[in-house]
Amino acid sequence: MKNLIVQKYGGTSVGDIDRIKNVAKRVIKTKESGNNVVVVVSAMGDTTDDLVKMAYKINENPHKREMDMLLSTGEQISIALLAMAIQSMGQDVISLTGAQCGILTSSRHSKAKIDAINTERIEKELKAGKIVIVAGFQGINKDLDITTLGRGGSDTTAVALAAALKADKCQIFTDVDGVYTADPRIVPSAKKINSISYDEVLELAALGAKVLHPRSVEMAGRFNVALEVRSSFNDNEGTIIGEVNKMEKVLIRGISLDENIAKISVMEVPDKPGIAFNLFSLLARADIHVDMIVQNVNRNNVNDITFTVALDELQTAVDIAQKFAFEVGAEKVEYDKGVAKLSVVGTGVVANAEVASKFFESLYEIGVNIQMISTSEIKISCIINKDKGKEAMKHIHEKFDM
């Protein structure tokens, strides 16, 4: 039986007519190598942004259902054009919207979750020998309303289809060659990683290495989908993401730097049980993701609570923190945009105490002060001064000899 490969091409890969033709050639090559192929595509280049701008000119606060109705056209245009390109090269092909290929989602417009995929139509078309082109990022709810999946939507569509169709491989084509030990724009000596575990890439992704959205990696891990990240602009081997053989475990897999964060401190909060919980439940209710949290017990039964949030959620978070501070009688709220999070990721990181000490020592060597520290099973993160972020990343990449 033929192998089934799910490929996903992002917005830059289908950004103009020539690129669409290139993607068509790549898809046909995969098909002609004896595989069945399902292709998930995003909207062309800036299409989505243009539609969003148009919407906001009409309504500053458009309903999310109508926004999904609007934005889903972007992917629908891409699938039709890619299908036409493939047809012009003589291959049998069919394009399917999220609704047509049975991607059933929750009703939460703009952030829908995939509940199930009814693969009947796709399987029928594959059986008929066709290449199947699927609109990423979109689905349909039980009322037949069009939904979109939110951030990382097309990657999620691809992984979900690969899982539902029990595909042999899910290839995510993007504008980089794969997952690197560090951002090559900052660390020129960074190396492409050949294979990496779901957890590791999840930490790297969550930390700002934007090759794959964490949501799709989590799903791939859960359904054990063999993922490959590679470039749509060349034929270089990409990075394989899957269960990594424990015997090959390496100490550090990569370093990442997230500069899109800010630090907020609520100073001199009275030390009563449950107070910190109050603050963070208020933030959670406003859909603000709090990352690192540090609480310093001070003299006089007052605490300083410090936490980090994404830069674009700073304003809302500060407003909430200030209201909270006033209500509990804390002294004041301070915030700092000049911070960055530097992390080392790898399955050996925590087990091996040497990694942490080498990490901290490297920062000390170049005079970088550590403001906050957090660790997980496979990563160590430090909040440092943003101005020193890139220098520190380069220095550590060198120290760990990656």
Add this chain to the structure above:
Amino acid sequence: MKNLIVQKYGGTSVGDIDRIKNVAKRVIKTKESGNNVVVVVSAMGDTTDDLVKMAYKINENPHKREMDMLLSTGEQISIALLAMAIQSMGQDVISLTGAQCGILTSSRHSKAKIDAINTERIEKELKAGKIVIVAGFQGINKDLDITTLGRGGSDTTAVALAAALKADKCQIFTDVDGVYTADPRIVPSAKKINSISYDEVLELAALGAKVLHPRSVEMAGRFNVALEVRSSFNDNEGTIIGEVNKMEKVLIRGISLDENIAKISVMEVPDKPGIAFNLFSLLARADIHVDMIVQNVNRNNVNDITFTVALDELQTAVDIAQKFAFEVGAEKVEYDKGVAKLSVVGTGVVANAEVASKFFESLYEIGVNIQMISTSEIKISCIINKDKGKEAMKHIHEKFDM
């Protein structure tokens, strides 16, 4: 119970953001006057043309299924934006694609016919007090594939919905004030017609008065839908199309000039039974619509067959006629692009012999030669020299004192 009004706005009426906002105001006004409102919209301005151009850059002969997939996004964008505009003005509204509002069509992509409309969803939304915005020009076939209705598609959607929902009125908003006695750009003294029958407007439409596509008028007549054509740019009363009270019957309703035609003659065709039929069945098979036909019996048992076709089908028609002429041993094929069809339309036209003679006399007065004549129940058409078309139209409009 509230009246139900179906309104249709064409591509120019929703051509940009300001126009979409204007349409929103009009829709809300209709709703606030105590009606339920279903609104059918076309794609914005040049959207469809832009998509078609993009498609042909990718594939010179794109499959029609994929073309429908592509083009249907145009209307989907319009409905979402119009819904957002209406929401921003505080009204409850929902947009529906052809698929979502149950417009079931045949599978003939790019020229699908509406088989049935499942009005359940629309009725549910109307009951909930919402304005319902429907994507014109599109439907869905039994395989859930998106289809488009071809020419006049959005008008047809509006009339079909009005029929299925038993609406009290179907208003077609366009860029002219209504149906005129003649094209006001050619005949400045032309007057707007207040009310006209389905048949009359059908003849006028088929003859080149482009306010309404014949297909939608036919359907309106069949289901007795009260139609109104009016401008989306002002508040002028439009033209009512419906069953006209016989007592008010007028002699001539309007004059129309169709310059987009050409005349083809096959000379000296052997006079054998069925020969003309052969030619016209060949043309029909090539989807070429033949309008007027004249056959002159010559000396020597040979006939000249002359017919007219649309200008853009001339080349194909001539090719077919030439092949036919060669096979049956006719002498030659001639064609003439320099012709136009001038018609007078009205329920009294044929019953009253005076109309025809006055028509022919008027043409004689200004030295216009009549090349072909045809009549129907409610019209008389003459093929004349194209150069004289506009002058003849003005002269006749004056002679009949319209």
